[in-house]
Amino acid sequence: MSTLRLILGDQLSPEISSLKDADKSRDIILLCEVFDEAVYVKHHQKKIAFLFSAMRHFAASLSDAGWNVDYVRLDQDGNSHSFSGEVARAVERHAPESVIATFASEWRVLTEMRDWENTLPCAVELRDDDRFYCSLDEFATWADGRKQLRMEYFYRELWLKTGILMSGNDPIGGQWNYDAENRGRAPDGLEVPKHTSFVPDDITNEVLNLVEDRFGDHFGKLRPFEFAVTHEQAAYVLDRFIAERLPLFGTYQDAMVEGEPFMFHAHIGLYLNCGLLSPQQAIIAAENAYHAGAAPLNATEGFIRQILGWREFVRGLYWLKMPEYAEQNALEAHRPLPAFFWTADTKMNCLKQCVSETRDHAYAHHIQRLMVLGNFALLAGLSPKEVNEWFMIVYADAYEWVELPNVSGMALYADGGVLASKPYASGGAYIERMSNYCRSCHYKVKQKNGEQACPFNYLYWDFLIRHQDRLSGNARMGMMYRTLAKMSDEKRAAILTDSQRFLSELS
Numbered sequence: 001m002s003t004l005r006l007i008l009g010d011q012l013s014p015e016i017s018s019l020k021d022a023d024k025s026r027d028i029i030l031l032c033e034v035f036d037e038a039v040y041v042k043h044h045q046k047k048i049a050f051l052f053s054a055m056r057h058f059a060a061s062l063s064d065a066g067w068n069v070d071y072v073r074l075d076q077d078g079n080s081h082s083f084s085g086e087v088a089r090a091v092e093r094h095a096p097e098s099v100i101a102t103f104a105s106e107w108r109v110l111t112e113m114r115d116w117e118n119t120l121p122c123a124v125e126l127r128d129d130d131r132f133y134c135s136l137d138e139f140a141t142w143a144d145g146r147k148q149l150r151m152e153y154f155y156r157e158l159w160l161k162t163g164i165l166m167s168g169n170d171p172i173g174g175q176w177n178y179d180a181e182n183r184g185r186a187p188d189g190l191e192v193p194k195h196t197s198f199v200p201d202d203i204t205n206e207v208l209n210l211v212e213d214r215f216g217d218h219f220g221k222l223r224p225f226e227f228a229v230t231h232e233q234a235a236y237v238l239d240r241f242i243a244e245r246l247p248l249f250g251t252y253q254d255a256m257v258e259g260e261p262f263m264f265h266a267h268i269g270l271y272l273n274c275g276l277l278s279p280q281q282a283i284i285a286a287e288n289a290y291h292a293g294a295a296p297l298n299a300t301e302g303f304i305r306q307i308l309g310w311r312e313f314v315r316g317l318y319w320l321k322m323p324e325y326a327e328q329n330a331l332e333a334h335r336p337l338p339a340f341f342w343t344a345d346t347k348m349n350c351l352k353q354c355v356s357e358t359r360d361h362a363y364a365h366h367i368q369r370l371m372v373l374g375n376f377a378l379l380a381g382l383s384p385k386e387v388n389e390w391f392m393i394v395y396a397d398a399y400e401w402v403e404l405p406n407v408s409g410m411a412l413y414a415d416g417g418v419l420a421s422k423p424y425a426s427g428g429a430y431i432e433r434m435s436n437y438c439r440s441c442h443y444k445v446k447q448k449n450g451e452q453a454c455p456f457n458y459l460y461w462d463f464l465i466r467h468q469d470r471l472s473g474n475a476r477m478g479m480m481y482r483t484l485a486k487m488s489d490e491k492r493a494a495i496l497t498d499s500q501r502f503l504s505e506l507s
């Protein structure tokens, strides 16, 4: 008897646990395109096209390798458009002895999967997703009994366990991080390597037409579509990154330049998160470049820590805290998302640039997400539900396990400090220091109050005043609250007036 092996859209790894011990002569591999997944939030058009094309290419490579693949297309007759429906239909078609699947990466889907044991007429086996360095049990053990969960301590244990960038029990170079070297502002005229792009093949063109036809009303620009859609192409993107961008990745990792969406970033999150690249591939490539003298330590360490650190940490935290984590709103923020998050129609140039690039590429880099878009959402008190939904929709790399902790925990402080030791709030000075956005902005970044002042400046103080009860006791906020305490009544009044005017116009 056969086994039906399910592969979800973010499980496109040949080494996925659901395929271990599979038998080419008997087993069937199921992949399905379903409306449920494309519209439970209305994903960016490029994100849907990317995943459908990557799924179709992966299915074709499995068939070429001799596997029996059952691929359900979106427009196939009888498609029930849900995972549960498609697994049930496939069980009817093939009458397998059992269904084997790897744990879904999102709570929503895992909950659905857990039901299959009761609803399907055959055995169901769910396996751990072992594409991470830290298992969920290991993370839970690490977190147990700790008052605060901090990435700084977590990743050291991972590095000790793997020996990556380590010399015995110490990090190579003697320091655990080189962040102080990684805050460079991009000088005018800095040359950024050309972004690696691919011309769509027949499979991708067919998917692009499908997405245009069925999801043309979703946010985002579908064409030009230049993403990698196969393992080979994704490996090529990684190679180009290591050769061309990694050396300056660290120095400019926080810098933002108008018209340069990718800067020195790898732009591989979307490939890592769906399985076209493995974390090991990326880490080993960077470590080898360092040992070959082709990349400095500050860049290599910063890059590897994003993967063998932050990525593992947020995944562990997500599974530790769900489902309650999705409901958190510690700062009681309820303002609806302003329309410009969709249209980019705002006089605030930093936001205009970040939303436009997001619309065009389904991508923005971490500081654009955290310190421009996220910072604005935090200061303006936007509803975490709406902000999370926006981030889930617009970024091609977004799955709830990685999006939710980054947005609710890191950007919005909606978890009340589980993930971050203080809110990442800042005024316009930070954006001015790290970008060239302010030069062509309607607002004046140096001006603190009045119609022409940069809204980040007064919203920052308004935020601190609004949340004084909750935040003034936080040691890391002490200096800001001491400054606030010395502020004149006139200045405070001006901050409140400006903020009220701005926020009322926003809604």
Ligand code: DLZ
Pocket: 007, 008, 009, 010, 011, 032, 033, 034, 035, 037, 038, 039, 043, 047, 048, 051, 104, 105, 106, 107, 109, 110, 399
């Ligand atoms: C994001 C996405 C989209 C748009 N479409 C599909 C799909 O049609 N079929 C599929 O298997 N996966 C899709 N995905 C990715 C899933 O949402 C993702 O694998 C799960 O949410 C993980 O729990």
Ligand code: SF4
Pocket: 347, 348, 349, 350, 351, 428, 429, 431, 432, 437, 438, 439, 441, 442, 443, 444, 445, 454, 455, 456
């Ligand atoms: Fe953004 Fe303020 Fe700079 Fe304008 S002045 S780009 S709103 S930080």
